[in-house]
Amino acid sequence: MTEVVICGAGIAGIAAAYHLAVKQGVRDVVLVDERPPMSLTSDKSTEAYRNWWPGPDDAMLRFMDRSIDLLEEIDAASDHRIRLNRRGYLYATGDPAKRATFQETGERAAALGAGPLRIHRGDGHDPVYTPGNAEDWRDQPTGADLLLDPALIRRHFPYLTEQTVAVLHARRCGWFSGQQLGAYMLEAARAAGMRLVNGRVTGVDAPGGRVAAVRVATVGGAETLATGAFVAAAGPLSGDLGRMLGLELPIFSELHLKIALEDRLGVIPRDAPLVIWEDEQFLPWEAEERAALAEDPASAHLLARFPAGVHFRPEGGHGAQTVLMLWAYHLAPVAPVLPAPLDPEFPETVLRGMTTLAPGLAPYLARLPKSYMDGGYYTKTQENRPLIGPLPVAGAYIFAALSGYGLMAACAGGELLAAHMTAAPLPAYAPAFLPSRYDDPAYRRKVEQWGSTGQL
Numbered sequence: 033m034t035e036v037v038i039c040g041a042g043i044a045g046i047a048a049a050y051h052l053a054v055k056q057g058v059r060d061v062v063l064v065d066e067r068p069p070m071s072l073t074s075d076k077s078t079e080a081y082r083n084w085w086p087g088p089d090d091a092m093l094r095f096m097d098r099s100i101d102l103l104e105e106i107d108a109a110s111d112h113r114i115r116l117n118r119r120g121y122l123y124a125t126g127d128p129a130k131r132a133t134f135q136e137t138g139e140r141a142a143a144l145g146a147g148p149l150r151i152h153r154g155d156g157h158d159p160v161y162t163p164g165n166a167e168d169w170r171d172q173p174t175g176a177d178l179l180l181d182p183a184l185i186r187r188h189f190p191y192l193t194e195q196t197v198a199v200l201h202a203r204r205c206g207w208f209s210g211q212q213l214g215a216y217m218l219e220a221a222r223a224a225g226m227r228l229v230n231g232r233v234t235g236v237d238a239p240g241g242r243v244a245a246v247r248v249a250t251v252g253g254a255e256t257l258a259t260g261a262f263v264a265a266a267g268p269l270s271g272d273l274g275r276m277l278g279l280e281l282p283i284f285s286e287l288h289l290k291i292a293l294e295d296r297l298g299v300i301p302r303d304a305p306l307v308i309w310e311d312e313q314f315l316p317w318e319a320e321e322r323a324a325l326a327e328d329p330a331s332a333h334l335l336a337r338f339p340a341g342v343h344f345r346p347e348g349g350h351g352a353q354t355v356l357m358l359w360a361y362h363l364a365p366v367a368p369v370l371p372a373p374l375d376p377e378f379p380e381t382v383l384r385g386m387t388t389l390a391p392g393l394a395p396y397l398a399r400l401p402k403s404y405m406d407g408g409y410y411t412k413t414q415e416n417r418p419l420i421g422p423l424p425v426a427g428a429y430i431f432a433a434l435s436g437y438g439l440m441a442a443c444a445g446g447e448l449l450a451a452h453m454t455a456a457p458l459p460a461y462a463p464a465f466l467p468s469r470y471d472d473p474a475y476r477r478k479v480e481q482w483g484s485t486g487q488l
């Protein structure tokens with residue numbers, strides 16, 4: 033009899049296995065995946081993290097703060113193996129009206145507990161602005177700095193367009209190696225006795241509404257694992273696992289793409305933070321290009337208004353030139369198709385949009401430099417909060433719907449799932465992520481009027 037069977041060796045399943053086997057001492061954990069670990073969605077991530085989350089309450093902020101505490105613990109215990117940094121997220125705008133919006137956002141985040149907001153107006157009474165440390169997370173400020181002084185913005189972020197009128201630098205944010213995090217937890221879980229099985233979960237037997245066995249198809253044939261506990265951690269395929277349990281899960285998927293571009297002209301400094309342009313925009317085109325596009329119905333969409341949120345960050349250590357670039361403008365819910373279909377227009381579109389905030393990138397439009405495109409699915413709930421906890425079938429649990437934050441949430445999510453399964457004390461944010469929250473009509477009404485979901 034296996035104590036726990038987990039389906040999915042992405043970051044969620046691995047974090048669940050780590051917390052069960054290593055932290056809670058569960059002896060007989062089996063992790064089943066039909067693919068190599070971390071190879072479906074978890075290796076497509078930008079690997080960034082933030083404690084910068086909107087309300088309506090502080091659940092996401094507290095959850096991510098806990099996850100970042102655990103990331104820091106692992107980075108310290110592993111001699112910086114996961115290369116956790118704390119460069120911050122830099123939200124930038126060229127819209128004077130957004131100065132007030134940024135200040136409100138910073139004040140709201142401070143009220144929820146993200147740390148103080150420091151405003152830099154250039155009026156002689158400013159607090160000190162401490163730039164991010166490119167490699168280390170220790171001894172860094174919390175909260176955020178709002179830079180409204182154009183001279184200060186230009187001094188620290190000279191690559192941003194001169195149109196930039198405000199930047200909000202959220203500080204308990206940065207990035208790390210997600211692959212190393214996965215490898216670290218997987219190795220530790222295996223050392224604690226966890227077994228990895230290469231196979232496909234094809235069914236869960238739950239006679240009388242209680243998990244009794246998990247059926248697995250392997251290269252060698254079929255295996256039935258007798259168990260009383262099953263964890264669904266199947267990323268974009270979670271809906272299929274739900275149906276195996278007779279459940280329709282409240283999730284959907286969006287396709288998100290990214291490019292890795294070789295910045296051989298060195299336009300983006302290697303110590304830059306993650307930079308996000310907060311303004312909608314029309315792509316910058318020359319007049320003749322615009323006229324030609326307007327004549328071709330197949331290209332008219334390139335003249336339309338594009339959403340805010342185009343973002344980049346440098347990637348790689350000393351000597352690297354790579355810059356990751358993302359822009360979520362494909363936002364319709366889709367049925368996940370694997371491998372994720374790539375849009376050949378995406379690299380040029382994202383680069384063109386990026387020249388709006390970093391005009392120094394414009395020479396690359398004449399001849400697109402070497403770039404690599406990949407992508408995957410944000411599988412999510414309507415209010416963009418995860419599903420972590422028991423399902424309505426006894427012995428079945430879920431750790432999924434991790435949207436665009438699964439790497440950063442993995443540690444606290446795995447800890448929370450393991451606490452549910454071992455009856456350990458639950459943190460205050462646990463109810464916010466229970467699948468059963470939707471049984472409450474008042475919660476469903478709240479979801480309809482949610483406001484910002486904090487998606488990037």
Ligand SMILES: Cc1cc2nc3c(=O)[nH]c(=O)nc-3n(C[C@H](O)[C@H](O)[C@H](O)COP(=O)(O)OP(=O)(O)OC[C@H]3O[C@@H](n4cnc5c(N)ncnc54)[C@H](O)[C@@H]3O)c2cc1C
Nearest residue numbers: 040042043044066073074078079080233267437438439440
């Ligand atoms: C472009 C992009 C950028 C992102 N950027 C960030 C970021 O900056 N920071 C961040 O924190 N997150 C980011 N994310 C989100 C993050 O990558 C995901 O939330 C996370 O990887 C989800 O992990 P998972 O373990 O739930 O799913 P997955 O990694 O998809 O793992 C699920 C696993 O389940 C297995 N599986 C499914 N069904 C079965 C079955 N029946 N039998 C056996 N195995 C099965 C699959 O083979 C797979 O290995 C980004 C995502 C994308 C696409």
